[in-house]
Amino acid sequence: MYDCRGDVDRVPELLARVEREDDATAWDELGYRLVLEHDLVFPASFAALPRLVRLASRSARARALAGTILRRSAGNHGCDDLLAGCAGAIAAFREVLDRHLRSRPDDYFATFRDRLAVEEQYHWSAVLGDFSDDFYQVACPHCAAAVTIAIGDYGRYSAIRDWHLGDVDRRRLRPASPEDLSGVGRWMHETARRDGQAVLADGIAHLFGRAACPRCGSIFNIADEYAASNRPVMW
Incomplete structure (x- = not known):
């Protein structure tokens, strides 16, 4: 069980x-023996996970390190058998993270991303922002135009990004209603609302809502197109 x-x-x-x-x-x-730069993890990372989880309910550093290991577990680490052997620890970690989220801690957003990794939602765990200054680049599924999606304090819109003029031809986003959400989007939204995270919940509703392409005017689901274009290949 070697480390880095x-x-x-x-x-x-x-x-x-x-x-x-x-x-x-x-x-x-x-930290640096279990998770190397460039997001690499090692056999020792997964071997250590059950002990880190046992500490996680009383140690913020154990909780953060266990979460970091899980967020990196989608990569080409060659330790799938070790990861599978951590199923019990991961289930226990899910409960630890849920309790921590319900307490509305200062590190809520980081814990939220770790919770996504527990559910193997590695893509959203990696790219989700806190919606204070978020931009998502997507290709229109109808005309292939490069569309910028902005969700933040400055606005919630789709636009064409111009090198000199900035975001031009803006179109207001159409957020999803809670009853229309499903899958991971529904879980994310319901969890954020449960824990009083209004900004996060509103941002998720917009991210999993719809946008109009400024070039051709067609309507598409933002999260579907972003995930299809950017989700990494799983090893």
Whole structure:
């Protein structure tokens, strides 16, 4: 169960340290041994996951590190058997995250993205913004025009982005009504509303709503087109 440096004994030592006490130095080293730059994870990452989950209800650093590992688990890590063996820990982590979300914590949005990863919604976990300054680029399914979708404090619109003029020919987005949502969009919206996250819930309604193409005027579902164009290939 090697880590990013090829070591097989260091991660268990570090886990034992953080289980005894909240050792910031040990947590820092665990972080870079289990999740390397460029989002790489290793056998030790999944081997450590059950112990991190057991700490997650009382340790923000354990919760964040476990979430980071799960968000990276869609990549080409070659550890699918180890990930499958973590099913029990992942189920327990789902409960930990749900309880934390219901408490409306300061790190709500980061926890929300980790919760999406638990449900294997890796794409939305990676790209979802907090709708303060969000832009999504999609191709119109009818005329293939490059359409910019803006959802933020400055407006909620579709537009054609011009290098010199900015977003031109803006069209107001058409948010989905709660009863029309389904699948992951419905879960995201209902969870945000349950927890009093009005801005997040409104942004999700717009993201899973419809937009008009400024070029040809056709109407399309934003989330469907964005996911079809940008969802990474699963290994």
